[in-house]
Amino acid sequence: MQFGIFSVGDVTPDPTTGHEPSERERIKAMVRIAQKAEEVGLDVFATGEHHNPPFVPSSPTTMLGYIAATTEKLILSTSTTLITTNDPVKIAEDYAMLQQLADGRVDLVMGRGNTGPVYPWFGQDIRNGIDLALENYALLRRLWREDVVDWEGKFRTPLKGFTATPRPLDGIPPFVWHGSIRSPEIAEQAAYYGDGFLHNHIFWPPEHTQRMVQFYRQRFAHYGHGTPEQAIVGLGGQFFMRRKSQDAVREFRPYFDNAPVYGHGPSLEDFSSQTPLTVGSPQEVIDRTLSFREYVGDYQRQSFLIDHAGLPLKTVLEQLDLLGEILPTLRAEFASRRAPGTPDAPTHASLLAASKAKIEDASVSSVSSVSSVGK
Incomplete structure (x- = not known):
């Protein structure tokens, strides 16, 4: 079980002080938060991708490359890589470069994003969102797995004899999760390829999350990748914790009430009862997080959003300290409840080992076949 945090990178005024960080402040804060995540023992830091105010992370690989140079173990990921408006050729090259620099500590979450105006800024039409996600990802997979690609599709110019550079580290592409809140087509896509499925899980009730994850698991098995329980699932979540x-x-209420996404809407109490948002003591965060398994089954990654809505950096770092304190309990409790045979979250090391084992098995089978013919 991997535990991590993700950031959407919003620049939001602190409602209690009126201070609005500069873009530089917010970018530097995200870097410090990632470094702190490694210090407290978390496994993953993920950044969003946005191209509109009030967000700053328009270039995830630039930020993650900097973080890679200042960390040693942290897996560097995205909470959304815009597969719809980015050119898959650029994604292939940018993330292979990051993977090389970070010694394999890279995976990413493909998504369509939730900002409609972004599409025309990058020459696309939001009405093609699902089709773009499907076609662009199909090309991206080939670019990472084939040294020379001939390709023609609907949404970009054809490729003839094209090689994306650099190539993925050790010939192993970064592991891909497909992120979606509400689109079964994206869960289907993840299942078709045997990739991971990450449900953000921060705005919707448990029943919705359960339906989406169950659908993905069933389709994963349908395509012959394993049993439903072997599907690779990740969840989002959010909390605010004090002793x-x-x-x-009391401390989080003004931030909730004025948050860009859900502010001026449901009360904190209503939102907390209807979604996974947990505002309370360390034990309450532990109990609520462990309850996620009851409706999605055993899963591989839990990521929390903790640096949004204008929360000052000092407060976010305090939240990370508290998360670090309860992390051993979360790890132990999830491990003790885990069903036998549940797979771990894929890493570069595990994918490389599996690839080598497959090659060795093929080699042994080939030798056995030759020997049989000789007899």
């Missing part, structure tokens, strides 16, 4: 529950609620 005493009442202190957490």
Whole structure:
């Protein structure tokens, strides 16, 4: 089980002080948060990709490359890589470069994003969102797995004898999760390829998350990748934690009430009861997080959003310290409840080992066949 955090990189005024960080402040804060994540023992840091205010992470690989140079173990990921408006050739090259620099500590989450105006900025039409996601990802897979690609599709110019450079590290492409909140077509895509499926899980009730994950698991098995329980699942989540529950609620309320996404809507209490948002004590965060398994089954990655809505860096770092304190309990409890045979989250090392084992098995089978013919 991997635990991590993700950031959407919003630049939001602190409602309690009125301070609005500069873009530089926010970018530097995201870097410090990632470094702190490694310090407290987390496995993953993921950044969003946005091309519109009030967000700053328009170039995820630039940020993750910098973080790679200042960390040693942290897996560097995205909470969304825009497969719809980015050229798959550029994605292939940018993330292979990052993978080489980070010694394989890279995976990414493909998504369509949630900002409609981005599409025309990059020469696309939002009405083609699903078709773009399907076609662009099909090309991206080939670019990472084939040294020379001939290709023709609907949404970009054809490729003839094209080689993306650099090639993936050790011939192993970064592992891909497909992120979606509401689109079964994306869960189907993840299942078709045997990739991971990440449900953001921060705005919707558990019943919706359960339906999406179950659909992905069933389709994963349908395509012959294994049993439903062997499908690779990730969840989002969010919390605000203090030693005493009442202190957490009192401190977080103004941030919730003024948040860009859900501010000025449902009350904190209503939103917390209807979604996975947990505002309370460390034990409450532990109990709520462990409950996710009850409706999605055993899963491989849990990522939390903790640096949004204008929360100051000092507060976010305190949240990470508290998360670090409960992390051993979360790891132990998830491990003790885990069903036998549940796969681990793929890493570059595990994918490389599996590739070598497959080659060795093929070699042994070939030798056995030759020997049989000789007899």
